[in-house]
Amino acid sequence: MGYQLSFNQIWRNFDKLTNGVILSLELAVIAILIGALIGLALAVIYVSSGRVVRAIISSYVEFIRNVPLLLLVYLAFYGLPTVVNLAYDASTSFIATLSLYAGAYLVEVFRSGLEAVPKGLLDAGKAMGLTPWQRLLYVRLPTMTRITLPALSNTFISLFKDTSIASVIAVPELTWGAQWINNRTFRIVEVYAVTTVMYLVTGYAILFGLRLLERRFRVER
Amino acid sequence: MSATPLLQIARLTKSFGSNQVLKSVDLDVTAGEVVTVIGPSGGGKTTLLRCVNFLEAYDGGSIKIDGREVGYVDNAGGRKRGEVDLAAMRAETGMVFQSFNLFPHLTAEQNVMLGLQRVRKKPLKEAQEIARHWLDRVGLAHKTKSLPYELSGGQQQRVGIARAVAMDPKILLLDEITSALDPELVNEVLDVVRKLATDGMTMLIVTHEIAFARDASHRIIFMTDGSVSAHGKPDELMAQVASNERLRNFLSRFSAATH
Numbered sequence: 234m235g236y237q238l239s240f241n242q243i244w245r246n247f248d249k250l251t252n253g254v255i256l257s258l259e260l261a262v263i264a265i266l267i268g269a270l271i272g273l274a275l276a277v278i279y280v281s282s283g284r285v286v287r288a289i290i291s292s293y294v295e296f297i298r299n300v301p302l303l304l305l306v307y308l309a310f311y312g313l314p315t316v317v318n319l320a321y322d323a324s325t326s327f328i329a330t331l332s333l334y335a336g337a338y339l340v341e342v343f344r345s346g347l348e349a350v351p352k353g354l355l356d357a358g359k360a361m362g363l364t365p366w367q368r369l370l371y372v373r374l375p376t377m378t379r380i381t382l383p384a385l386s387n388t389f390i391s392l393f394k395d396t397s398i399a400s401v402i403a404v405p406e407l408t409w410g411a412q413w414i415n416n417r418t419f420r421i422v423e424v425y426a427v428t429t430v431m432y433l434v435t436g437y438a439i440l441f442g443l444r445l446l447e448r449r450f451r452v453e454r
Numbered sequence: 455m456s457a458t459p460l461l462q463i464a465r466l467t468k469s470f471g472s473n474q475v476l477k478s479v480d481l482d483v484t485a486g487e488v489v490t491v492i493g494p495s496g497g498g499k500t501t502l503l504r505c506v507n508f509l510e511a512y513d514g515g516s517i518k519i520d521g522r523e524v525g526y527v528d529n530a531g532g533r534k535r536g537e538v539d540l541a542a543m544r545a546e547t548g549m550v551f552q553s554f555n556l557f558p559h560l561t562a563e564q565n566v567m568l569g570l571q572r573v574r575k576k577p578l579k580e581a582q583e584i585a586r587h588w589l590d591r592v593g594l595a596h597k598t599k600s601l602p603y604e605l606s607g608g609q610q611q612r613v614g615i616a617r618a619v620a621m622d623p624k625i626l627l628l629d630e631i632t633s634a635l636d637p638e639l640v641n642e643v644l645d646v647v648r649k650l651a652t653d654g655m656t657m658l659i660v661t662h663e664i665a666f667a668r669d670a671s672h673r674i675i676f677m678t679d680g681s682v683s684a685h686g687k688p689d690e691l692m693a694q695v696a697s698n699e700r701l702r703n704f705l706s707r708f709s710a711a712t713h
């Protein structure tokens with residue numbers, strides 16, 4: 234005797250998983266976009282500000298980095314609405330949380346990218362009469378992409394995996410889909426095996442695409 | 455021809471912390487003149503050039519281009535000009551760097567076009583025409599679409615020169631532009647500078663190429679330890695070798711190059 238593997242039930246409910254993986258990707262894409270905006274803006278402010286502003290930005294980064302994401306998700310979804318009168322659905326709450334989370338990590342990525350731009354290039358920009366904004370736009374940002382793209386890719390892969398945490402507030406992403414099937418079929422091994430493969434395959438596909446993109450944008454020196 | 459000099463540097467001082475790098479430097483450059491600065495390394499030549507376009511803020515004395523104080527609203531150490539005003543002033547001087555400093559993500563042509571479009575506000579077509587004209591002038595008409603890493607050091611530096619000259623600056627600052635080059639690439643770059651001199655470009659040049667300094671410049675400044683130790687027309691300066699020991703010592707290291 235023993236446990237008989239059977240995938241029939243999984244395939245029958247497979248749309249829960251395919252819809253889930255699509256939603257996971259959507260959540261990760263939105264979070265990396267908003268997170269990159271937050272990260273870039275704060276990094277630019279950081280490198281051009283004094284001690285006080287830097288300390289404020291650092292405390293945001295430190296707070297997010299030292300509190301488990303799961304807790305942040307709970308805080309935002311259950312905690313916040315009881316304090317302030319704010320109604321939002323689980324997906325919105327999760328996107329906001331994951332974006333702030335990504336932003337904190339990306340501040341560091343962009344800050345070190347901005348500081349890694351060779352001083353000689355900034356001198357060249359100054360010498361030709363570019364204003365500080367123009368130097369940022371035409372010299373600093375484009376030359377730092379080579380440095381920051383790999384870290385951005387890695388962050389995106391992490392975020393994609395982190396979307397599984399949204400299942401705890403019933404956002405129907407991939408892990409939630411797996412739980413849904415498991416609760417009805419009790420095919421725990423099969424459903425999580427298939428789900429794992431889906432995370433792996435999707436993750437590797439993203440990584441492959443991003444590495445191609447990195448190569449396309451790499452600037453030799 | 456005794457109009458007011460284009461560039462007037464008077465009693466210029468500059469310190470990095472407790473290290474006084476420029477100790478009262480006086481130097482005038484008239485429009486159309488080529489002035490070369492030579493001297494042992496660490497003497498403050500780079501710092502002098504970087505003060506002229508305010509990449510470094512000076513502490514005392516005065517630098518004027520066309521009668522306008524560089525970097526400061528009134529005088530050294532006082533209120534600095536705003537960033538937009540500073541940028542506009544810097545656009546009046548061109549600089550070529552020892553390490554080329556080409557923007558690595560832009561082609562040769564785009565490197566030249568950036569300032570034309572963003573600072574001079576030229577439309578794309580015109581910027582491209584000017585860029586191609588100058589790349590042609592420095593012998594790189596066939597490399598307009600190359601990225602910096604695809605070019606040799608000599609070619610990169612010629613793009614650097616084109617990028618500076620295309621902006622039509624009042625004065626061009628060249629800081630040891632051949633020092634990072636393999637010896638066989640030095641002349642292709644110096645030839646470009648000679649052509650610019652012939653065309654009447656005003657230049658302030660720091661170089662270790664003594665032979666070039668002698669035959670390409672109107673005047674030579676010999677700088678040691680942050681001050682001008684000797685100056686004059688090339689043959690006047692050479693005539694001071696007997697009386698100026700530091701100049702003699704300095705030049706003796708280049709005797710192979712000068713004969």
Ligand SMILES: Nc1ncnc2c1ncn2[C@@H]1O[C@H](COP(=O)(O)OP(=O)(O)O)[C@@H](O)[C@H]1O
Nearest residue numbers: 470473475493494495496497498499500501502
């Ligand atoms: N940014 C800087 N900070 C501190 N010291 C500097 C800096 N730039 C140059 N110096 C110092 O100023 C002196 C003159 O340097 P520099 O102008 O580069 O001389 P040169 O170009 O004649 O070799 C040197 O002692 C150098 O160490």
Ligand SMILES: [Mg+2]
Nearest residue numbers: 499500501630
């Ligand atoms: Mg130097």
